[in-house]
Amino acid sequence: MSTLKTLNGNQTIAEAVRQVDPDVMAAYPITPSTAIVETIAKFKADGLISGEFVCPESEHSAMSVCIGAASAGGRVMTATASQGLALMWEMLYIAAGLRLPIVAGIANRALSAPINIHGDHSDTMGARDAGWIQIYSENCQEAYDNFIQAFRIAEHLDVRTPVLVGLDGFIISHSMEVVQVEGDEKIKDFVGEYQSVYPLLDTSRKITVGPLDFTDYYFEHKRNQMAGIENAPGVIQQVGKEYGEKFGRYYGFFEEYRMEDAETCIVVMSSAAGTCKDAIDELRNEGKKIGLLKPRIFRPFPAKEIALALKGTRAVAVLDRSACPGAFGAPLFTEIRNALYDYDPRPKVVNYVYGLGGRDIKVEHFKDVAEKLDKIAETGKVEEIYGYLNLRE
Amino acid sequence: MVKLKDLAQMEDRLVAGHGMCLGCGIPLIFKVVLRATEDPLVIANATGCLEVCTTIFPRTAWNVTWIHSAFENAASTIAGVEAMYNALKRKGKIPKDKTIKFLGTGGDGGTYDIGLQALSGTMERGHDVVYLCYDNNAYANTGGQRSSATPLGASATTSPAGTHSPGKLQWRKDLTKILTAHNIPYVAQASPSRWQDLYNKAKKAFEVEGPAFLNVLCMCPTEWKYDESKGVELAKIATDTCVWPLYEVENGKYKLNYKPKEKKPILEWIKPQGRFRHLFKEENAWVLEEFQKKVDEEWEELNRLASI
Numbered sequence: 015m016s017t018l019k020t021l022n023g024n025q026t027i028a029e030a031v032r033q034v035d036p037d038v039m040a041a042y043p044i045t046p047s048t049a050i051v052e053t054i055a056k057f058k059a060d061g062l063i064s065g066e067f068v069c070p071e072s073e074h075s076a077m078s079v080c081i082g083a084a085s086a087g088g089r090v091m092t093a094t095a096s097q098g099l100a101l102m103w104e105m106l107y108i109a110a111g112l113r114l115p116i117v118a119g120i121a122n123r124a125l126s127a128p129i130n131i132h133g134d135h136s137d138t139m140g141a142r143d144a145g146w147i148q149i150y151s152e153n154c155q156e157a158y159d160n161f162i163q164a165f166r167i168a169e170h171l172d173v174r175t176p177v178l179v180g181l182d183g184f185i186i187s188h189s190m191e192v193v194q195v196e197g198d199e200k201i202k203d204f205v206g207e208y209q210s211v212y213p214l215l216d217t218s219r220k221i222t223v224g225p226l227d228f229t230d231y232y233f234e235h236k237r238n239q240m241a242g243i244e245n246a247p248g249v250i251q252q253v254g255k256e257y258g259e260k261f262g263r264y265y266g267f268f269e270e271y272r273m274e275d276a277e278t279c280i281v282v283m284s285s286a287a288g289t290c291k292d293a294i295d296e297l298r299n300e301g302k303k304i305g306l307l308k309p310r311i312f313r314p315f316p317a318k319e320i321a322l323a324l325k326g327t328r329a330v331a332v333l334d335r336s337a338c339p340g341a342f343g344a345p346l347f348t349e350i351r352n353a354l355y356d357y358d359p360r361p362k363v364v365n366y367v368y369g370l371g372g373r374d375i376k377v378e379h380f381k382d383v384a385e386k387l388d389k390i391a392e393t394g395k396v397e398e399i400y401g402y403l404n405l406r407e
Numbered sequence: 408m409v410k411l412k413d414l415a416q417m418e419d420r421l422v423a424g425h426g427m428c429l430g431c432g433i434p435l436i437f438k439v440v441l442r443a444t445e446d447p448l449v450i451a452n453a454t455g456c457l458e459v460c461t462t463i464f465p466r467t468a469w470n471v472t473w474i475h476s477a478f479e480n481a482a483s484t485i486a487g488v489e490a491m492y493n494a495l496k497r498k499g500k501i502p503k504d505k506t507i508k509f510l511g512t513g514g515d516g517g518t519y520d521i522g523l524q525a526l527s528g529t530m531e532r533g534h535d536v537v538y539l540c541y542d543n544n545a546y547a548n549t550g551g552q553r554s555s556a557t558p559l560g561a562s563a564t565t566s567p568a569g570t571h572s573p574g575k576l577q578w579r580k581d582l583t584k585i586l587t588a589h590n591i592p593y594v595a596q597a598s599p600s601r602w603q604d605l606y607n608k609a610k611k612a613f614e615v616e617g618p619a620f621l622n623v624l625c626m627c628p629t630e631w632k633y634d635e636s637k638g639v640e641l642a643k644i645a646t647d648t649c650v651w652p653l654y655e656v657e658n659g660k661y662k663l664n665y666k667p668k669e670k671k672p673i674l675e676w677i678k679p680q681g682r683f684r685h686l687f688k689e690e691n692a693w694v695l696e697e698f699q700k701k702v703d704e705e706w707e708e709l710n711r712l713a714s715i
Contacts, residue, residue: 038490068490068532070486074479074480075480079483079486079490082489083488083490086491087495108477214474215491217448221472224475224476
């Protein structure tokens, strides 16, 4: 039965884990994702989940346990953040390369140095080329919905690719919200039975997993791996649609907010999109034709769909919650600007980095961005292609 | 006692056609150890000589289920496989009467050094797995760099002997003792020169409930630089000089498995190996003295522990 529960972001992930009941859960505590691991441990202690819960001695080993367990042939999840994801980095590539459908909850947090425990996207953006599907959540409800869908996406036989679900550290991981939690049986039904592909535990087959490739095979195997994530968009859409039909909340590659006749647009992911919606409402009341595009799927990047949604606007500001030192813009910006290159006419696109280390972003900051966009739209000129919001300089 | 004739009739789980060096100790060790259980087996192999030489795609020398994921995590990988086995057994997806054994393995690089943390975690958590370290005293797969298992005075490519250095300056890490300190049910040190002892230890390790650790001396003609036809003999000298004592610790109780009638001087171990050649220069005499002194102390300590 569907019920309303007051949960924070970490608890919503743990609640989803309880309902899905994966075969193996292996995770190492790290702020701000610790409560995910603790809640799962308590569920296990209270007999509410039947899978194995493993407490490895590091995140590197947590992902290694997940890799061993997923290769063995069953459903697997983990959770981490920041330095923990960074420590897993080597194994993230191997999980993807071995085509293991592991699902990870990431309470997005800044990377050291300086050490900081608050929310930004440096951790998952650092892992953007690791071969994982990346889904970002605006609030607790989305974190719950995304995490459940992640199993279906990862495990789809045409995809077989690990998925990470991001929720902003503290801002979402520690904020209480009223969340619609669906019935246990309905969730189990939705996720379905796990289908093993070449499981190690079928010892009659005596397979060799993870052999050495030289120059003669590596390239082809990497190409085959990419086919998995290339197959993901259709599956992501199908799963999002099916989820909507079952539970009333539909999901796609991104959300468009008041974009119908927008001349300018702000692109921002995750929790900041919620604040941005308030700013858009106020600006619309003032008569400005502005909208929001909130990407949900960052990998595989829905380039064509985003370009089509933006190409009719005159100016776009892409807001990134991570920096990319030395690059021509931050990660989301470079993807979006690249996606628009083939369209003529196309909007001017600028980039603002915001919120590093959990620095707040408020309605007024979005309004400043809107003002700059107005000027660009009016003059057709960009003075500064790259800047920062709410930063003392 | 098991007979060689019977072992020879068993199916090979590591078959011919691998690319390991002439005289390498690894295949010898695995041919014995993999015969010590008849149950289905899953092996997680750390990056290293064994992994590289047995699985060059599209060929494999493994006639048993096998996985490699990375260098430092064979222990965590096999722990994950074992966790899934427990979960699926409990859920009835694996028949109750089916038993699978789990073996994690790596060289001294993947075990003493980069993989020590993962190994410690897996042992502490009590996974029902065997971990075998084939200790060839160096990072042999990458061309013979020093490891924390490289002996004092050995010339390795990152601890080379030179006009200002007698080779490696540090005494080797005692990994078997570190594993003993994990208070796991079974820890043993073995050598391929005494195959029956190695077989018995592997059998115990597979049979014991909970984690077991085997540290096996592994000859490496490439990095030790000796006549590759004399490998087993050299491994025997290691036990006769007490450089590599054979012992086991079962539920905390030490047992010496081999006491040489006459303990030989370490020179018999040192002399045949090119990696120690420079130690016979006058200025390096202190290294040989120090080596003998340390071996004597450790042997004495081991005898004391075995007498408790």
